[in-house]
Amino acid sequence: EAQLVESGGGLVKPGGSLRLSCVDSGVTFNRAWMSWVRQAPGKGLEWIARIKSKIDGGTIEYAAPVKGRFTISRDDSENKVYLQMNSLKIEDTALYYCTSEINCGGGSCPGYWGQGTLVTVSS
């Protein structure tokens, strides 16, 4: 079972950068598909990025609002997934959740969630 802990959030000015990290203490991280989901204050959930396992091709996908600005990556030797966030905008302010996907009836969906790390973009 995955246990996820995010870090790296904080206050950053518009146009700045941050790198979020998520460590998974589960034993099968190298086979896990990992995603980032964010939640703006008082708002709903927004999927933003996913990276498949290397054994499944390592495919990366992004939501349109972050494509070209955010980069998801993984380091299987350290059981970590990262989210490099560049050119940050005020509307990127949110709690960022790291998720580990599970087999959801043939597809893959977020089965395990961290507690989130808060990113605040403000001048």
Place this chain on the structure above:
Amino acid sequence: EILLTQSPGTLSLSPGERATLSCRASQSVSSSYVAWYQQKPGQAPRLLIYGASSRATGIPDRFSGSGSGTDFTLTISRLEPEDFAVYYCQQYTGSPFTFGPGTKVDIK
């Protein structure tokens, strides 16, 4: 992009009552790849239902899901005090893996 709408926005019920939450997709969700999540204040979401109708590990059987195509439903047969929360549906048939806006179930 598949857009999801959820109704009602807020559902006010008493413990012991039945809750019926709706999730409608802008186009057919293939293989019924719809999941439901519960989120309580200050907590991360928790997976309840996947594949439209399969309960995740450890989820009580008072939670059930149904539907296909564009219309999906989450039913809580008898509300327990701990069930008052926000519920989100998500489609995972294709990127972007969109969430609905949520339904808040609060105490009447």
